[in-house]
Amino acid sequence: MVREELQATAGLAHLDLSEDEAAAALPAFELMLEYFAAMKAADEDEGAFGVPVLDLPPTTQAFSAGNRLRFDATANNSNNTNSNPLYNLANELLNRSPESENRFVVIPNVL
Amino acid sequence: MSRTVLQDGFSAYLDAWEARIGSFLEKDAETIAGSAVLGADREPGYASDSTKGVLRGLPFGVKDNIAVKDMRLSCGSRLLDGFRSPYSATAVARLAAVGAMPAGKTNMDEFGMGSSTDNSAFMRTNNPWDVERVAGGSSGGSAAAVAAGLVPFALGSDTGGSVRQPANFCGVVGLKPTYGAVSRFGLVAYASSLETIGVLADSVARARTVFAAMRGADPLDQTSFDAPADAPSLLPLGGKPAEPRAIGVLSPSAVAKALASTLSGQAGPAGNGGPDEAAREASAAAMLEPEVALGFEAAKEGLRALGHRLVDVELPSLKYGVPAYYTIATAEASANLARFDGIRYGNRPAYAENPDGLIDGARGSGFGDEVKLRILLGTFVLRSGFQDRYYLRAQRIRTGIRLDFNRVLAGVDAVLMPVFPTRAFGRGERGLSPFAQKAADLFTCCANLAGLPALAFPTGVEGGLPVGVQLVGKAFGEGLLLDVAEGYEAAHPIARPAGYRAFWG
Amino acid sequence: MMKYQSFIGLEVHIHLLTKSKAFCSCRAAFGDEPNSNVCPVCMGYPGVLPALNGEAMRMGAVVARALNCTLSPKTWFERKQYFYPDMPKNYQISQFASPLGVDGWVDIPAGGGGPASSAAGTATKRIRIKECHLEEDAGKMIHAGNVSLVDYNRAGTSLLEIVTEPDFETGAEAECYVQQLRRTVRYLGVCDGNMEEGSLRCDANVSVNLRGQGLGSKVEIKNLNSSRFVRLGLDYEIERQVALVEKGGMVRQETRLWNENRDQTETMRVKESSNDYRFFPEPDLPPFSADAGFISSVEAGLVELPFDRERRVGSEFGLSREQVTIVCEERAFADYFEAAVAEAERLGMDKKVAAERVAIWMTGELKRVMNRDGLGAADVGALKVTGARLAAIVALVASGRISGKIARQLFDAALVEEAEPADIVAARGWELVVDPARIAAAVEEAIAAEPSAFSGAAAATAGGDVGKARTLSAFLVGKAIGASGGKAEPGLVKAAVEARVTAAATAL
């Protein structure tokens, strides 16, 4: 059962494990999941949290400090400035693609 | 700080150390050796003038998961072997703006996943105190380079202890800032909500200067913040004694005991070694090595002698920290590492039948086993039907740990705890199992879960290896931690490995 | 009552007209060179982070409000994870648990009678809007033989997804909704609504069931890239499903594509149960709270929507339904209309008369010229003939200062000259002659030139032959206007000719 879950998970993650690789990864995978499953003890461990842990809201970020929005302006492509290291890089980025042609990134087609 | 004038023999010194420890994956020897000092603007994509600023002329190492324009950015992974960054991290650019010079990329566990740096796809990094032992990880290259005196400081990243643990193993200062205090822009993401760029330095004062230069909100990272106006000052102590503080002391043995009693009997899916195997191994891994315990007691004495008031504190939530940490970290990692597919950059197989084959091939051959394991775990805990049990429960525990720290820190200025249960471990039989290495993150990962600053500093040498402690503080309270540690350092100068020479002023 | 009931829900994605992309400062534009508007962020490079575009949030919220949604007080983003070669991070930053707006509605004409029938008095049907959420678009793939070519210019541009409840029953209703939504977002100025370029894309889910049995098993339809295909595709699909069920078959849960060449839907993929997007909150972006400043910027962006405006323009100005449809097609066109009428009123015209005259100009001459020049109704603001200038022309005609014929010349001149119509008329000497002496002179010239017509008219008048008298008088009026070079005011000329004829008749 866990082994099938491991392969299904590998499929979602695009890791494409061979049977041997899956077999090799399984013990560590199971051990860690067992460790994770032990978190269930926290549900009733009021000694640890003061309240049942299920009453606590999840934290997705340690801090927030008000809204953060970017002003809608385009980068000036002809005038690369030090304060903004990201722009005017299109050609450089294209050069990093393993395969490109006529400014397109090339990958095999589904045949 | 004055500009460094290098003494003769530095190049030979560098080469000799590198042959023994292997800390750099790529280095600009001229910059490190100082011949490039005063070379003005090297134009690595940001304004830099090595003749000006508080870090003028100082070279620094950069962990290979932090972008420096035109340097490699492999993250210790085959998948990114040969990849060069088209841009620089904000932290790097800010250091360059005050005269520091990125001098090379340091070795690391692949994508930051590991505690030894042995998970690098490229090479091992040895501990400068004992080359048979690991430098720690995942910022092991940075720690080793600083410990050997090859650079005065280096950048690392700390997701669950990856700056503090190798700093501790190598006997240097390791600062994990408050979450968001330093921009993450340019740090290749492992677990976005937990990690920060941190500093490994040869002194507390240096760590302070470097941190002060890097920190502050960055429009390119909307999770970065300026410190509030009432945050403790980052002004150098300048030889003055540190103000006496109330320091909470966490009892490591109490934590280990609590772990053993809580985790056992909470079986998940039956593992090969029986339902309690994970719990047993985890509580065993939490026990301090005698030398570490000795160092911890000595540090308490030392702090007391400096006038600090030590009080016992408890953090009962801590025992859930590691599984919660690994659940969250692997979940975020599974998404963060999805972009590595060999399409737009990086390495891809020579032939693939279709896009899926290309992606599978690139990831299958590009990632190492530990990275694959963590991606699998992270993918699993986010799957529908499993989220509540794993990911969501971990995020609630995280809230509990945050509140627990807030409660304790309302009564004390900082919490003192060990960094890692062992000193630098060896390899093979003398090493720690991969699981034990993870379980041993218990003292470091909680600061990441709570987003709090933590400073690891060396306190002495036990059995030929450095030992040290860490202080965890209130959010944006780095200044206070640095003050206490700088006072400690003044009274107990940092020990250096044999063969160390001080080249940096 | 029909045996079967059909349920259609629509998911419309619109490209917001932000200058930059949703999470980076790259230009958001259609039709540029491949992979030219890209940066490390939208190419999913290692180490980069998204930075949320405030204008995308505002525009998205404006649409949500216009569709009567409630804005979420606190929103955040999730990562929706799946691998696809045109999606650089292999996850999409999207809103899942906290859409910008929820629980809205729009009214469409019942039965989907086309937008024109939305004017006053038509029965309407309420469509529930489930939610509006903001997300990023992917790049584009071109399949070329054994390779695919990927262009990431579109990757990371801001998309608003508008999801309805399954409230449509026919293709016509869905078509009507899409057309109305298209006009709405154009009115709001947040999307160009171009379906061919993919700025507005429509997916649907369709099910049929025996009436009263609730939803059937759902089929997703993609590639409905014109409002006509929405109607054709959905009607086809409903028929297909009914026929299938009638034969005792089962509808398979799948995704189908509309094939516009064969006028049918075709299986694209059978729904995999393993599609697991593993949503979790995006840790790189802080949550967003709709504060007072944001809400007021959203409210400020709301305008009267096409449906409401048609109703008001129809009743307030007394236009025909056809005129209303044309005048209200685009917000700029309707604004032009109302500005022109207001100006004509200011110049002393009666409102309804002015509205009728302006509408005739706009639906006739103005439209003709804009079509000729390749301008759409939304481009009316680019014309030199502003609403106020058109009003001036209309008023000049109404006051008798220029003739209808001159008015057309004036309009043509005003199209190319940056000048007020009155000034053009003065400069060209196009104003009608009203001076009694000059009118009399022209009339005398006509009488002298056509003595038999004049005497005939007098005789017919005297003899009571009204028809003949009128015909001959009109002939003389024409001659007199001709004698004035076409500038004599026709009413005055007519009066003068009639006075002369009557006098002559009396003298007989």
Ligand SMILES: [Mg+2]
């Ligand atoms: Mg969508």
Ligand SMILES: [Zn+2]
């Ligand atoms: Zn971009």
